[in-house]
Amino acid sequence: MFNSQDLIPLNAYLLIASILFCIGVWGLINSRNAVRVLMSIELMLNGVNINLMAFSSYIDGNIIRGQVFTVFVITVAAAEAAVGLAILLSLYRNRTTVDMESFNLLKW
């Protein structure tokens, strides 16, 4: 079993995680398609997961609470995606559009 600590620094993983998180934030703000907004949220959650997994392996190597945390995040993300798409479907039946700019029955 090789040990990854020697070669790749922890910060490399954290950098990837924060890039993924920020791309997710940008997508969240700018996407006009509601499905794409959901995808951006998944990107943010994946960024968080990489953070947790990296900490789990570098700092908490023998107890790995971060891995358990990640398993929970994956579970919740799946539930959230299912609920999100159900709501989207129910809205689409009423409005036949997924454009975020046209959801303005309620003022922001």
Place this chain on the structure above:
Amino acid sequence: MPHTGNLLFLANQSMPVPEDLLNLSLNAKAILPEGFVLLALIGTLLVDLAGERTAKRWSPPLCYAGLGSALLVLSFQWNGIPESAFLGAFIVDNFSIAFRGVVALSTLISLLISWRYADQSGSPIGEYAAILLAATLGAMLLCGSTDLISVFISLETLSVASYLLAGYLKRDAKSSEAALKYLLVGSAAAAVFLYGASLLYGISGSTSLESIGIALQVSPKPLAALALVFILATVAFKIAAVPFHQWTPDVYEGSPTPVVAFLSVGSKAAGFALAVRLLVGCFSVFDVQWKLLFTVLAVLSMTLGNVVALAQTSMKRMLAYSSIGQAGFVMIGLVCGTEEGYAAMILYMAAYLFMNLGAFACIILFSLRTGSDKIADYAGLYQKDPLITLGLSLCLLSLGGIPPMIGFFGKIYLFFAGWADGQYLLVIVGLVTSVVSIYYYISVIKMMVVKEPQEASELVKAYPLIQWNSVGMPTLRFALLTCLFATAIGGVLSNPLFKWANNAVAGTPIFQEALAFASNQGSLG
């Protein structure tokens, strides 16, 4: 290999030493109230399998039984020795019991006022009750969670259930739209919370709030500040503090009204419990910083919430902004960080439960009879329906803080605690915005009472005969009268309530630690 694995597992610093661990029981009786709620949830789902008619007949009693026994068990747990359960994932102290009680009671009253609404809107009742109970379960567990993972999962149970409830009127485009907005903003807030949580995990190598609090004492400032900002954003989202409030008016206006009643009290109480667990329990080292941020949030919430409420024409939207302002008042208690401050916060939350749910019961009753929630449509209601007029007037006056209603005593206690602690800015802003809020509350009452019969709105002129015998109406009346009674009499009986709130603070370890910490710093400085 498994043997050494176990040893390593036990040798972790945040958990007790091995021999202690062997003696530790799960202490599962700590979540007995939640167990009853869960049983009611499963029971509701089972009777729902037998068809819509059976569900209509049996879901309400099952829910009452579950929530009622949960409240009963909570009252037995009151003033017990604070003890941790589930190996450090949950704690039973008086604070958690008080807030779990508020959540369970708000669900109970929301259910009482929702049967008629669900019946008229033609939504399936069994699933509605089950989802609302799941939200309650999440909110109750959130009040006592002391571990990042349980905090996250209970927060998400509450949030996902709230998204579903917000979109429950699926034939109504407004409801679906509210649900979608709530879901997108809420999931983004959850992701931000998780990023903060992952940083906290990185600092401490642990997920227990207690060890994170210890690790934060020696942690580098920038990292802790970043985690604090991320976590605070989520807390502010949950309690709808400005500038994280944008979702509130939309969700309140679009969602089914009984759901809004639950969101405005139960979900908000859970949000405050989360704030206390994370900020008081975990970030106690950074209390100057988070109190500063919270002061800003409180001032913004009180000002913007109460000023924008002036311009609203929809009753639900007005109450949404008013609830933003009310959250600002409650935050004063949290910022004080004194014994009186915490007690005032708990007391005001309990008072807010009755007055807000009473107001929502009146709004539901009015919209059931006329199908409108425009403020202008309430004109001249006094002649046609004295009960709604009386109820709404009492609750709104109480929300505005007029004596001798319960809201007045709650507010006085909050402002007094704030003044004693030297939070002059907060108290002055609170007083000024209270006056503003009284203005818009009174204008609704004026609309109902003062107008001559010929000035009444068309809807009020065509007001139906008052009948209480259709499905769900008696429970609605019961809930309305209970809330009214508590709002009106609670002010007179405020002394036992003060004692109760003080007890809640005295029986809560994290408050005591925070107070001891503050007095230590005071003596050092």
Place this chain on the structure above:
Amino acid sequence: MTISTSTELICFLILSSVIVSGALGVVLIENIVYSAFLLGGVFMSVAGLYLLLNASFVAAAQVLVYVGAVNVLILFAIMLVNKQEELKPIKGLKIRRFFSGCVCAGLLALLFRVDITTNWATPGPKAIGEIATERIGEHLFTDYLLPFELASVLLLMAMIGAIVLARRDVISIELESKDSIPQNIIKNSTDNVLLDQSSD
């Protein structure tokens, strides 16, 4: 540098470049179907990173749940709500995108600066590698029992709620279909059934 370490480095570089470019594709490409497939690619590469971190169980969960469930769900949603619609142009969209891009870049700089200035407690205890799966199981039934049980309630509730919201109202469909079918057919069939029963 041995073969194993250089392989690891190369794997890391490839995976991270796939993640970053894939994520950019997800938010930037116009065609949303391509975005969904790129998202699947990002999920797979993240699973690859987990493997590099010696977490085979979580990597498998990532592939099964994210790629197998979430991504497929998103593709289904795209097909269900797929309508060619002309988005109304909005004034100042470019400027808005540019400014939000600047804000996100600032956030990234902040996050990364905090990450590198912090002295993480590395190296921590030695990673346990292959017995991680066993350890996760131990956690789920000891100190994380409460969230584990609550997660089951969450999933149950999400399932029920998603079904309630996404299903069409059964009653209204029946009414519609009855309207569309010529009335005499139904009448005849019910009459026959009734006749059969009465003759028996």
